[in-house]
Amino acid sequence: MAELKPVPLGPLPPIGHLPEPRPAIEQIRTLMQEKAVSDRVVFLAKLAKKDLRPPRSGADEWLLLCQVNVLGLERDLQRNMLYVKKSAKADLANKDNPYNLHPGEKVVLYFAAKGYWQLLCEVVETQIQNDLLRPLGPLMGEGGLKLELVDYNVGGLQVEGHPALLKGLLGPTLPEEMKEGVTYEGPRWQRAFEALKSPMLHLNLYPRLRFPEELVQFQPELPFKIPFIAQLVQTSARERSGKRVLHHGLRLVYDLQAAALASGELERWKLIRGVRDNPYFAEITAKLNQLRAFLEYQNAHQGMTPSRKI
Structure with a gap:
């Protein structure tokens, strides 16, 4: 599937403060609840930006954490965080594993549900089996x-x-x-x-x-x-x-x-x-x-x- 859309020019508008995360989480919850439990998955990617002085050369490196399940959609959990299953690529025993998530890191969450969606999140907490993410912006739907x-x-x-x-x-x-x-x-x-x-x-x-x-x-x-x-x-x-x-x-x-x-x-x-x-x-x-x-x-x-x- 390919999608065509206009190219936005210029910098992103300044953000005065982080938006309330609950609306984005409620949108995801509504979209995901229409799917079977086994299909409630998202793609996670971690962006490793290269530390290069201008003019920059080379591409940013995207670490693909693969598909993970979204958890807790049926329960009344805290609505300011997303609970996701830990990536199969993570290895807590290996601290140098680049696919391990750490508090404060940013990840991009993607999924398909009546369209294509993406959400920038911050890692809040990492557990043995799950990770907790906080949305840093609104849920963005792909146009075009x-x-x-x-x-x-x-x-x-x-x-x-x-x-x-x-x-x-x-x-x-x-x-x-x-x-x-x-x-x-x-x-x-x-x-x-x-x-x-x-x-x-x-x-x-x-x-x-x-x-x-x-x-x-x-x-x-x-x-x-x-x-x-x-x-x-x-x-x-x-x-x-x-x-x-x-x-x-x-x-x-x-x-x-x-x-x-x-x-x-x-x-x-x-x-x-x-x-x-x-x-x-x-x-x-x-x-x-x-x-x-x-x-x-x-x-x-x-x-x-x-x-x-x-």
Whole structure:
């Protein structure tokens, strides 16, 4: 799933005081209670900002603490803190483990429930099995337009078009009303497709991973979302179920290097050559190549005795 939205410019507005945490917690409680208990999970990420003098170089390091369960939603616990299960990556016996949480550290909490949400939190207390987090801001919902990812390669991504995308980017220059039977043909549409190449787009990718247990070793470790600044470089119409749909080719232009989590901070982006410059897509490619080699080896040895099969 990909999401397109305008890029905010300038620093974040100053914060005079920390907001009351209870509204954010009550929102999470309401959203999570509509899920089965086993599905009440959030993704946690800890940002390790590099201590570099200006001009800064290199990217901030995101430590992915993986999925953890949200606890206590059915009980009347204190409503100024969130109780979450300790990450499986934590190791209290190893004090140097970077995935251990410590009081005062900041983490970003992500989850999906009728949309995509994120919340900046501070670690208040760490226990043997659980961690307590205090929200440092409001629960932020992702805006923008949801588009389905069709394919990707080293050159970029291909997404399925949407009438709202055309209306948002073309505005009054839209060649015709978006209605049933639009063919996307003719010189006016060709000029419109060229105009789509002008703006830069903020693109968030939301990975969906479903690996069976016997292949989980090939599952890449990915964050909840992967942000890019992208440019639309190609548009074509395809037939699907008797309808004409658009496919858009996107070239990835900038990769997020430093996130803005506090007042006065700016996001910092790095010019890239495409998918291959992003560490997460490099991880995806490496794991898929390993999976392909494993399946080819398994297929080639199907005729061997059971004791020698993989």
